Amino acid sequence: MLSVSEAFQLIEQNILPVSACEVLLSQASGRVSACDITSDSDSPPFDKALMDGFAIRTQDIQPDVRLKVLERITAGEVPQCSLKERTAIQVMTGAQLPAGTDAVIRIEDVLTPEEDEISFTIDSISPGRNIMSRGESMQTGEVVVACGERLAFPKIALLAELGRSKVSIYPQPSVAVLATGNELVPVDQTPGPGQIRNSNETMLFAQVENSGAKAVPLGIARDDRADLISHIKTGLQSDFLLLSGGVSAGVLDLVPSVLAELGVQQVFHKVHMKPGKPIWFGVRPADAENPRPCYVFGLPGNPVSSMVCFELFVRYALNRIENRPCQSVECRKAHLTQAHLVKGDRPVYYPARITHNDHEFTATPVRWVGSADLRGASEANGMILFTPRDAEYLENEIVDVWTWFDQN
Template identity: 65%
Template sequence: MHTVVEALQAIDRTIKPGIPREVPVFQSAGSRAAEPIEACSDSPPFDKALMDGFAVRSQDIQPNVTLRVQERLTAGQVPKLPLSPGVTTQVMTGTQVPDGTDAVVRVEDVNDPEAEELTLSISSLAAGRNVFHRGESMQTGETILKPGELLEFPKIALLAELGVMSVSCFPRPTVSVLATGDELVPANQQPGPGQIRNSNEPMLVAQVANAGGIPQPVGIARDTEEDLREKIATGLESDFLLLSGGVSAGVLDLVPKMLAELGVQQVFHKVQMKPGKPIWFGLRSANPDEGTNACYVFGLPGNPVSSMVCFELFVRRAMARFQKVGGMDLEPLQARLTQPHLVKGDRPVYHPARVSIAGSEVTARPVRWVGSADLRGAAEANGMIAFPPRSDSYEADEFVDAWCWFQR
């Protein structure tokens, strides 16, 4: 049986980044940059006004001063005259300011903006006020996008500002989600005797989307070789396939057998942890002659909290590597424990927890949780704490490894 560290190392060795592709910048949201992008021009490309008002030399702004208006510019117009002592130019937000400008007086600080000779309601103005200087945002040749960075809407706007119309991206992985088990019914159906609703599918779909993937639900596979083979084959068409259930040691745990028949090679099976011990990981290599793509397969335990924890520890890391994202954001936080906690058993326990981040201080509190089927307890959590086994209890104010799945 592998340790958690050994399992993570095996994932790191196995997962290869997706093949970059050129994508129109308007369709790149949610993808990761594959190449660095440098600014091809200064931004802003000229000194411009940040306010509607009047371009001035700050040294001219003194008590009881009057200024002569030499030009009135609207957006898109270029000044024809530089500023000279005692002279101003009316500008609008975003307008290029004349040479010699080092500040802009707000239109609200002018007694009569329509007058040719202006009087001001202010007696001084600091140099640089209300002016956005050329290159202040970015300069030609400056790296503005690094490989692995997430393309979110502010970065997309920045690329558009520079005239970048396409970008090389690591693709968002497609991730099939397949639940297995005769006891499952879809979440919108009333369970019969001995049946339960399929909570794993919506949970894993949400986790996949949160991790930057494109979830593709496959439904429920019954515990028969025929149904498993058909639905697993469908799931293998994606970059990743997540199965829940069928990977333990029960009579009907047929998933590993069906995966092997469909060409998926096992990388590891079972990890020394709680919950999540039965986790299975493998790879179906690409075979161009047969028209099959590479697919990374995780067989997750059927109990929902086990699947949840295994996704956050292992699948999220694998998806990040596929998109060539550095692992630092997946590393645990050093958190101060807010209450005592006793660990039972001889395996590390990944206990659902409330994790709080306030500045540089991180605290973690284990939620009341009775085991891997207890979704109610896990729903109170926004992360988890790693508790290695030991003979005595963990005490309040000790530091532990914790993960924060989301802030709340």
């Protein structure tokens, strides 16, 4: 049976990054940059005032000294005068500072001007106070967006400041989500005897959206070959297809054989881990009818198994297709807050509460009774990797952890 690291390698070998395309900046939010983007100017492009006040020379701020006010400058205006001994220029927030300025004194620290002269309520001010120097935020030639970086709204604003009306990005992958099983009913219906609500589709939809991809809900397919074929054919039109359930070894676990019938080539089935052992991965190759391949993940039906497999493998695959660093979620080191005993012979990705205090992470296993226990997992914001061993993990021991909600 494959290890988790071997499964990562096979995913990377079989998923090729998509080609980049150029789009309007207004259409690039949440997308991944396909190249490094550098600044073509300094920011700010001039020394500017950070607040309303007066541009001064710090050596002139002394007890009982009055300064002559030469002019007033608002944002967008250019100074006409330079500062000389015992002079000041009134400036507004964002205004360009005149030559000779080495500080801006706040309007609150200035007494009411009399005959174009001002005095102060303070006896001194340090050089650089209330000034943003040219290039302090960003310098010409500096990389401001790295290739593979997701364009969150602050980056979009920065690129607008740089005048980048178009950017090269990797297209948003589409991810079809299909839940399978005779026992499932929609979330807005009351389950009958032996039935459960379709929580997996909603959960996977949220995980797909969180990853920056476009989720395409396909509803529920019954454990029937004809129904599965119809739904899966639709799902294969997307870049990815996620199926929940039907990949284990039960009588009605029909998904692998239906996928094979529809031309999806199996890459691996089952990984040495808990929860999530039955995971299936395959590829429907590109052909004349389908210009792009479709990558298919068969996820276990138990909700926490499906959740963990998405965070480990599907997120890794989505990063790969957008040419991002191939990590599912960033692994960190954390101190256990309590002892924990691992049972069984498989590595366990255990739901946990991960916190960050005093420059270190701590991890507390939640009360969790297995892969069907969504209530327990809902108290977690990440997971701990416990590898099987004879002795229990001790309080304060260092473990590998992943957080679920800070990827983007």
